[in-house]
Amino acid sequence: MQQTLLQIKTFLQSDPFKKYAKRFGFFILGLIAILLIACGALSVYFNQNKAAIIAKVNHKINENINGKFHVTDFHYKFLTGFPNFTLALKEVEVKDNQWQSHKHTLLKAIEIEARLNIWSLLHNEINIHKILINDAQIYIYKAENGYSNVNIFKPKKKKTETNQDKPETTIDEVNLNNVHVIIDNHLGHKLFDFHVADLDSKVEYDDENWHTNLFLKTKINSLAFNTVHGSFSKEKMLEGNFDISYSEEHQRINIKTQKLKIGSDAFDIIAFFNIGKQNSLFGINIETHILWRNASNLLSANISSKLDQFNLKKPIEVNCTINGDLNAEGDPKIVVQADIRNNELTIPDGLFTNCSFKGIFTNNFKPEKGFSDPNSAIILTRFKADYENIPLQIPQAVINDLEKPIATGFVNSDFDISKLNGMTNEKILHFESGHAKANLKFQFDIVDLYINKPRITGEVDIDNATFDYVPKNIHAEKTAVQLSFTEQALYIKKIAYKHKNNIIRIDGRIDNFLNLYYDAPEKMVVNWNIYCPNIDVKQFLGILKNSPSQKTAQKKQVKKKNVNFTNQLKSVIEKCTAVINLKADKITYGSLTATNTKATLQMLNSKLLLKNGTLQTSGGSIAFNGAIQPSGNHYIFSSTAQVSRVDIASFLRSFNNFGIKSFSPKNIRGRLTSNANVVGLMNSNGDLIVNSMKGKLDFNVNQGALLNFDPIVKIGKFAFPRRDVENITFSDLSGSLNLRGEQVDINKLTISSSVLNFDIDGIYSFGRGTNLALTIPLRNSKNDADLATKEERKAVRERGIVLHLIAYDNEGKMKIKWGKKDK
Numbered sequence: 001m002q003q004t005l006l007q008i009k010t011f012l013q014s015d016p017f018k019k020y021a022k023r024f025g026f027f028i029l030g031l032i033a034i035l036l037i038a039c040g041a042l043s044v045y046f047n048q049n050k051a052a053i054i055a056k057v058n059h060k061i062n063e064n065i066n067g068k069f070h071v072t073d074f075h076y077k078f079l080t081g082f083p084n085f086t087l088a089l090k091e092v093e094v095k096d097n098q099w100q101s102h103k104h105t106l107l108k109a110i111e112i113e114a115r116l117n118i119w120s121l122l123h124n125e126i127n128i129h130k131i132l133i134n135d136a137q138i139y140i141y142k143a144e145n146g147y148s149n150v151n152i153f154k155p156k157k158k159k160t161e162t163n164q165d166k167p168e169t170t171i172d173e174v175n176l177n178n179v180h181v182i183i184d185n186h187l188g189h190k191l192f193d194f195h196v197a198d199l200d201s202k203v204e205y206d207d208e209n210w211h212t213n214l215f216l217k218t219k220i221n222s223l224a225f226n227t228v229h230g231s232f233s234k235e236k237m238l239e240g241n242f243d244i245s246y247s248e249e250h251q252r253i254n255i256k257t258q259k260l261k262i263g264s265d266a267f268d269i270i271a272f273f274n275i276g277k278q279n280s281l282f283g284i285n286i287e288t289h290i291l292w293r294n295a296s297n298l299l300s301a302n303i304s305s306k307l308d309q310f311n312l313k314k315p316i317e318v319n320c321t322i323n324g325d326l327n328a329e330g331d332p333k334i335v336v337q338a339d340i341r342n343n344e345l346t347i348p349d350g351l352f353t354n355c356s357f358k359g360i361f362t363n364n365f366k367p368e369k370g371f372s373d374p375n376s377a378i379i380l381t382r383f384k385a386d387y388e389n390i391p392l393q394i395p396q397a398v399i400n401d402l403e404k405p406i407a408t409g410f411v412n413s414d415f416d417i418s419k420l421n422g423m424t425n426e427k428i429l430h431f432e433s434g435h436a437k438a439n440l441k442f443q444f445d446i447v448d449l450y451i452n453k454p455r456i457t458g459e460v461d462i463d464n465a466t467f468d469y470v471p472k473n474i475h476a477e478k479t480a481v482q483l484s485f486t487e488q489a490l491y492i493k494k495i496a497y498k499h500k501n502n503i504i505r506i507d508g509r510i511d512n513f514l515n516l517y518y519d520a521p522e523k524m525v526v527n528w529n530i531y532c533p534n535i536d537v538k539q540f541l542g543i544l545k546n547s548p549s550q551k552t553a554q555k556k557q558v559k560k561k562n563v564n565f566t567n568q569l570k571s572v573i574e575k576c577t578a579v580i581n582l583k584a585d586k587i588t589y590g591s592l593t594a595t596n597t598k599a600t601l602q603m604l605n606s607k608l609l610l611k612n613g614t615l616q617t618s619g620g621s622i623a624f625n626g627a628i629q630p631s632g633n634h635y636i637f638s639s640t641a642q643v644s645r646v647d648i649a650s651f652l653r654s655f656n657n658f659g660i661k662s663f664s665p666k667n668i669r670g671r672l673t674s675n676a677n678v679v680g681l682m683n684s685n686g687d688l689i690v691n692s693m694k695g696k697l698d699f700n701v702n703q704g705a706l707l708n709f710d711p712i713v714k715i716g717k718f719a720f721p722r723r724d725v726e727n728i729t730f731s732d733l734s735g736s737l738n739l740r741g742e743q744v745d746i747n748k749l750t751i752s753s754s755v756l757n758f759d760i761d762g763i764y765s766f767g768r769g770t771n772l773a774l775t776i777p778l779r780n781s782k783n784d785a786d787l788a789t790k791e792e793r794k795a796v797r798e799r800g801i802v803l804h805l806i807a808y809d810n811e812g813k814m815k816i817k818w819g820k821k822d823k
Contacts, residue, residue, distance in 0.1 A: 067096040067106075067152040087114045092136075096152040102141055104184070106149045109136030130173040142185045146327070174201045188327050191231070193222035201244075208248030215241050220262075225324060226331045230301035236263045251276035262298065265290045273326070280326040287319050302373060306402060312355075313344040324371075331371040336361040345385065352385035357394075365400050373402040380409070389419040405446035413438045417465055434465030440485070453518040457485045489513055492528075505531045517572060524576040526603075532584040537686065578603035590687065592617060592654030599624075606630050610639075618654065620646030620671065628682075634689070638679040648672040648701055670704025670730065678739055691742035691766050700734035706753070714816065723780070729754040731793070742767045757781045757797050762807075770809040773820060777802045 072091035094107040113132035142148040176199035183192040201214040217239045222231040240260035246253050255271040271284040288295075292312040296304045317339045324332025338359045345352040358381045364370070365377035383394035390413060397409025417434040440458035462481040469476075482493035490513035495506035508528040516524040580601035587594040599613035607629040614623050626639035643651070651672055652665040678695030682688055706712060706728040713725050732752035738745035742765055749760040756779075762772035779800035804820045 065094070065152045067094065067099070069094050088112070089114065094152065096149040098147065098149070102143065102149070104139045104141040104149055105137070106140070106152060107136065107138055109133050109179075111135065129171065130175070131171050132175040132177070133179055134177045136176070136179045138179060138181045140181075140183045142187050142327075144186050146187055172203055172205075174203070175199065185326065187329075188325070189227045189329055190326065191222045191224045191227050193220075195219040195221060209246060211243075211245040213241060214244055224300070225322070226300070229303075229331065232300055233262055233298045236298065238262050250274075251279065263294065265294055265298075280328075282322075282324060282326055282332075284322040285319070286321075287317075289315050289317055291315050302402075309348050311346040312340060313346075314342075316340050316343070331363055333371050334361070334363045350387060352387050352392075355383075355385035357381065357383035357385075374404075376400070376402040390415050399446065406443065407446060408441075408443045410441050411438070412440075417462060417467075430468045430470060432466040432468075434462055434467070434479070436460065436462045436465075455514045457487060457514075459484055485513070487514065502535045503533050504535070521572040521575040522577075524572065526576055526578040528578060528580040530580050530582050532582070532587070534586045535584050535588075537587060537589040576603075587615065590654060592651075594622075618646040618650035620644050620673075622646065631681075633684055635682040635684075635686075636679070637682055639676065641674075641676045643672055643674045643676070643699075645671040645673055645702070648704070667707050667709045668701075668704065669707065670701040670733065672699060672701050674699035680739075693739045694741060695739050697737040697739060698735070699737075700732070701730060704730040704733045706730070706733075723755045725755050735760075743769060746772065752793065752797070753781065755781070765809065768809050768812065770807065770814065772807040774805040774807060775802060776805065 070093045071089045073089075075088040075090065089112040090110070092107065092109045092112050093105060095105055099105065111134045113130075113134070115130040115132075140148065140150055176196050179196040179199070181192075181194045181196055183190070185191070196216070196218045198217040199214065201212045203210050203212045218237070220231070220233045220236050220238055223233050224231040238261065240257050242260075243256045244253060251274060253273045253275060255269070255273075258268050259266045260269055261267075265288060267286055267288045269284065269286050271282070273282045274280055291314075292310070293308070295316075295318060296307040298304075299307065318336060319338075320334070320336045322332050322334050336359075340359065341356050343355045345355040360379040360381075361376070362379070363372060363376040365375050369375040377398055377400035380394060380397045380399075383392070383397060385392055393412045394409050395412075397407060397411075399405050399407045414437050415435070417431045417436045420429070420431050420436075438458070438460045440456045440460070442454055442456045444454035460481070460483040462479070462483075465479040465481065466477045467475075467479070476497055478496070480494060480496040482495075484491040484493055488511065490510040492506065492508040492510075495504075497504040497506060506528055508526060510524060510526050513524070578601070580603070582597065582599045582601055584597040585595065587597045594615035594617040597613070597615040599615075600611040602609040602611065607627060610624065610626040610628075613625065614621065616622075621644045622641055623644075624639060624641040626637060626641075628635050628637045630636075648668055648670050649665040652668070674697060676695065676697045678693050678697065680688065680690075680693035680695075708726050709728075712728065717725065730751060730753045732750055735749035736747045737749075738747065744764045744766075746761050746764055751758050751760070756776060758774055758776040760772055760774055762770075764770050764772060775798075777798045777800060779796075781797075804818065806817050806819045808815055808817070
């Protein structure tokens with residue numbers, strides 16, 4: 001290596017090398033001198049022939065335009081573009097003949113460089129090889145009537161035999177720097193606006209055809225195929241190389257580019273534009289790997305404003321085709337296809353994870369209806385994702401009409417229902433266990449991009465579900481549900497439900513379910529058939545209570561434009577009417593036990609109506625109608641009941657003796673028959689508040705007896721010391737009572753007994769204020785029961801001495817005195 005370097009050094013220092021180096025230096029200096037002399041000569045030539053050159057340039061331009069060409073001055077640029085002759089045109093304007101009507105100047109440039117072929121110039125010909133346009137504005141205008149200011153350019157004359165060999169002027173290279181280009185098409189309502197920082201193009205010609213590889217760096221101010229809807233790629237920088245060719249035969253420009261940068265993303269684009277007078281079709285195909293939001297920002301405002309409400313976390317593969325007519329009004333045809341794999345999809349109503357699907361957007365869903373938002377659609381196929389941890393499969397779904405979007409499709413799901421807990425934004429339903437399968441067809445409106453009023457048909461099966469309905473404090477275990485949604489009704493095929501000690505089996509039907517669920521839940525009638533082997537009524541009274549958060553939840557719903565599913569379900573449960581055909585083997589209400597119960601129950605809002613009820617209890621039967629409604633911490637009830645031959649002691653025990661303290665069920669026996677029409681209150685535990693009852697009660701007791709009833713025992717010891725007043729049997733015990741809360745008006749209480757007969761009327765109070773008038777014949781009535789007829793018994797009832805006593809309240813104690821009620 002060192003030897004080689006030594007040889008090179010020796011050669012460079014040798015005399016032959018120095019001799020040739022000197023000659024080469026003189027050659028270079030000679031070339032520079034010739035170049036300077038040639039440029040100087042060209043400068044002298046320009047100055048001497050400036051007027052002729054300007055005239056020839058003007059003539060060359062004017063013979064190809066129908067308009068006015070104006071240039072303020074010409075300059076020769078010394079050495080620039082050598083060996084070509086570079087001519088600088090200062091303050092250039094080009095206007096068409098109709099400029100006065102539209103006021104749009106086709107070209108206005110501070111400077112244009114034209115590089116002319118020197119040899120052609122010396123032969124008195126203008127041959128432009130390169131055009132450089134600096135600091136200019138180009139405005140291409142097309143009016144509504146089809147006129148365009150580019151019509152300034154005259155069509156080329158066909159070659160004839162006389163000029164066939166005469167070469168035409170061609171421009172081999174074009175360069176633009178800081179040029180503002182506007183294409184304003186009023187006929188097609190299109191606006192293309194570019195600020196070109198740099199454009200370099202070298203053109204190769206093949207007769208009438210040409211080809212160029214063009215570099216472009218520009219800012220897109222507007223790329224609006226429909227000015228009503230806005231621009232694509234607005235305010236984005238575009239930079240890349242374009243392979244562009246023109247075919248004279250087809251009058252078509254073809255464009256191809258790879259890795260074109262628009263903003264921060266790269267695109268592969270193939271496009272064509274027909275520029276014939278009768279054919280202005282164009283087509284653009286775009287492929288890219290891009291983030292959702294970046295892609296949305298490249299689209300027109302009418303599309304991006306909707307797409308921005310959604311998002312995909314990872315980049316997606318996208319193909320977009322745009323086809324249209326540059327002279328046609330309205331939007332071009334747009335088709336966007338995307339393939340999404342294992343992504344996260346965000347929508348206004350939630351988040352889909354592990355999301356995969358194929359998506360297509362088209363603005364020509366039905367070909368005969370044109371290209372518009374109402375005819376636009378988003379088509380999803382093979383959709384798989386988890387929504388709030390619930391796995392969903394949608395074989396196909398379509399969202400069409402982007403002005404008033406409607407989504408339709410099919411959804412399948414198979415999941416543990418405990419995953420539903422993630423879907424609620426407040427504690428309404430809480431699921432502990434169970435499994436669900438759903439195969440549904442859905443349709444819903446999209447209002448402000450939120451899901452609104454979904455309508456579904458299909459089947460839902462739920463097995464072994466345990467859940468809490470929190471607003472009513474209801475806990476259900478081992479519940480099975482089979483639902484069938486149809487256009488006509490929702491069929492509840494089977495609900496097997498367990499709540500505390502209650503077992504319930506339900507089936508039912510809701511007519512017109514899909515229409516009423518959202519629009520008029522208060523008109524919804526739920527027809528239930530319920531069979532209960534065993535049910536405790538008090539455990540179900542909580543169902544009637546209004547949830548404390550009901551009013552608050554409703555206010556929140558008014559503020560929201562979309563309807564939250566759980567809030568809507570809660571509203572429906574609160575407002576709908578439930579008609580229940582109840583059959584129960586055993587019903588308990590406190591101490592009351594009833595069997596063979598049948599009734600029709602109607603739940604309207606929070607009111608429970610009972611109709612045509614029958615039951616057997618205490619050895620007799622009861623037929624009843626009634627209503628129960630929550631009021632604060634209590635329940636308002638009303639009832640009409642016909643009691644037939646129930647064991648009175650057992651019956652009274654079942655109702656806590658109706659709050660009567662003066663005697664207990666052990667003081668009485670017999671069979672009670674009564675008619676009652678009463679209203680009153682029950683406490684939160686379902687117990688009667690006795691002093692709240694109002695209404696009317698008629699009763700009679702057969703085979704009755706009064707045992708150790710303290711007021712009678714006191715009177716008996718005072719008036720009938722020798723009669724058995726501790727064990728009184730009755731041939732007649734009947735009465736008519738008006739209930740007035742704490743007080744009871746005893747209109748007529750007739751007692752025909754083994755001790756004596758007496759009648760009672762007046763006021764009995766559960767608190768203070770008792771004032772009863774007792775009419776007591778003193779004759780011994782022991783043998784009255786042996787008389788054959790009622791008339792005979794009545795005839796002898798008040799024979800003999802008759803006592804008139806007053807039983808009254810004296811500071812909380814019962815006192816007896818002589819007298820009549822009216823005295």
